[in-house]
Amino acid sequence: MTPECSTKSAGTVPWQPLLLPLQILSLGSGHPAYNGFSNPPSLVSTPSMPPRWPRQPDRNDPAYRRLDDRMNFAMHVAIFAASNSGLWFFQNLQAQEWPWATWVTLGWGIGLLGHGLFIFAIARYTKSSS
Template identity: 70%
Template sequence: MPPRWPRKPDRNDPEFRKLDDRMNFAIHVAIFAASNSILWFFRNLTVANWPWTIWVTGGWVSLLLIHGVYIFVLADYVAISKDSISDN
């Protein structure tokens, strides 16, 4: 059974934003895992000499690490008041 959100989803709600960002990160990790495993599977299957696969994997892992550090360490999930949005 999928989890249920107890109130109306709103990006201004810090708890919802935190959950949404973490689910987004999980989707990015899943896409990386699937794509990267397919890439390396075909590299090994065809015994190909593809030096770019190392660079693709390394670059993608680096982006995932940066994304993860932002989500889990740097992101500040403070309530955004509607008054501060309308002042701009």
């Protein structure tokens, strides 16, 4: 004999109202909550991935240069975060007396701060003549 779970009301679970939007999407026009649109409304708008530049990429274009520099800075931040979390993990794992990860993080953080300062405060994005 197997034990059975008893619930207060048969067929309902506490999180069932959270499933209603997904049920509307999956059932389409057969669902009573469907409002008659040609397609069921989506829960999340889907952007085109990867992002596309609307015209031919050119480093002489100031808008493209600004976007490219900011994307490079975002990659720099992501690599900094991922690498330093790994460095600190191994630093704590080894329990070294000399805190080498502190100096790596400090040096790289200063470089990252300089990169951000240049991108967001110093760089001038004007049309360059070549």
